[in-house]
Amino acid sequence: MGISFLPSPTFLGFLLFSFVTLSLHLEPALAITRHYRLDVMLQNVTRLCHTKNMVTVNGKFPGPRIVAREGDRLLIQVVNHVQNNISIHWHGIRQLRSGWADGPAYITQCPIQTGQSYVYNYTIVGQRGTLWWHAHISWLRSTLYGPLIILPKLGTPYPFVKPYKEVPIIFGTELYTQIYF
Numbered sequence: 526m527g528i529s530f531l532p533s534p535t536f537l538g539f540l541l542f543s544f545v546t547l548s549l550h551l552e553p554a555l556a557i558t559r560h561y562r563l564d565v566m567l568q569n570v571t572r573l574c575h576t577k578n579m580v581t582v583n584g585k586f587p588g589p590r591i592v593a594r595e596g597d598r599l600l601i602q603v604v605n606h607v608q609n610n611i612s613i614h615w616h617g618i619r620q621l622r623s624g625w626a627d628g629p630a631y632i633t634q635c636p637i638q639t640g641q642s643y644v645y646n647y648t649i650v651g652q653r654g655t656l657w658w659h660a661h662i663s664w665l666r667s668t669l670y671g672p673l674i675i676l677p678k679l680g681t682p683y684p685f686v687k688p689y690k691e692v693p694i695i696f697g698t699e700l701y702t703q704i705y706f
């Protein structure tokens with residue numbers, strides 16, 4: 526008799542189902558797909574008053590930084606404008622179910638030939654921090670490299686005090702080798 530103001534078990538079940546379903550769908554929505562294009566090209570580069578024509582990515586030495594968040598998918602198109610065969614390795618990235626995107630030429634892929642391009646497609650899972658990318662064929666790695674920065678997921682703090690500023694420092698030897706030897 527009388528009116529009950531308690532929600533029915535069916536309604537409570539519906540609420541719980543909705544909450545769980547929404548939670549499952551919110552997580553992947555935070556991750557995005559990021560697109561990059563790396564043009565492998567010759568470029569005159571000057572360091573310490575010395576100019577050299579070298580193989581670069583996008584005319585930069587060191588190459589451009591790639592930035593993503595943990596959980597993001599990266600689609601990186603590499604276009605080869607030089608006479609050498611090319612492949613790019615994403616150093617330190619765990620290629621989970623995307624081994625074909627790892628980069629070692631003649632091991633996980635055929636190199637990208639002159640005038641051709643290839644899209645590296647992988648998702649960053651369970652990793653954050655600063656890694657680097659580099660050519661993975663012959664000695665082209667001496668000039669083809671750059672930083673690969675993985676930020677924490679949105680809303681997830683750094684595992685240390687948040688830095689005021691970040692400056693990637695990357696070491697290379699190509700020009701010094703030419704000067705001193």
Ligand SMILES: [Cu+2]
Nearest residue numbers: 614616617659
């Ligand atoms: Cu490597």
